[in-house]
Amino acid sequence: MINQFIDQNLKRAKYKILKDGTYYADVPRLRGVWANAKNLEDCRQELREVIEGWLLAKVHSHESVPGFSFKFSPRTLKHA
Template sequence: MIQQYLQKAMESAHYELLEDDEGFYGEISGATGVWATGKTLEACRTELLEVLEEWIIIGIARGHNLRQFNGIILKVESVA
């Protein structure tokens, strides 16, 4: 389930080529604060995935409802 969530989130990412050969910028809309830069597109994607993973861990730890990506929901429920 976690892999599906990561995959769908990364599929929704938007990338831009920065000016003056500064590399690439990427972000995931609806996931506040999930953005990254990199000298290459692949470096940007790698960094973006790391930021996404941290965003998920922090969100779960704080009890946030995480955004749905293409029908995939990541939800942790308390167990007695």
Template sequence: MFLRYCEAALKQTQYKQLEDKSWFAEIEGFEGVWGNGDTVEECRTDLLEVLEEWILLKLRDGDILPIVDGVELKIIEEVEV
């Protein structure tokens, strides 16, 4: 489920080539998640690493994550019976 969520989020990535010819990428709705690299591939790798860490922090803190293309990621607490 984690991988599906990341893949869905990455499909919404917006890339820009900067004046210095490096690449910048961000995902709308994922505040503070952005990547940078000398190539698009490096930029995407950096973005994915930041996205994964952002998701883990949000889940740890109990924050609600955006639903992306119908994919929802959340922690469900089990109740012992």
């Protein structure tokens, strides 16, 4: 479920090469999600980690996430 969300959003990522030669990527529908690295592969890996952290922070704070649903049980909330 989490990996599927990450993969879907990696496909939506916008990449560009900056003037300093580094790679920049963001996911417009996920506010604040971006990455910057020396090469495309590292940028993509960093973006993957940023998306995962962003998603976990949203779930932990019980915020809605576009394209992701998770049902909380009382037991789940107790351990959050």
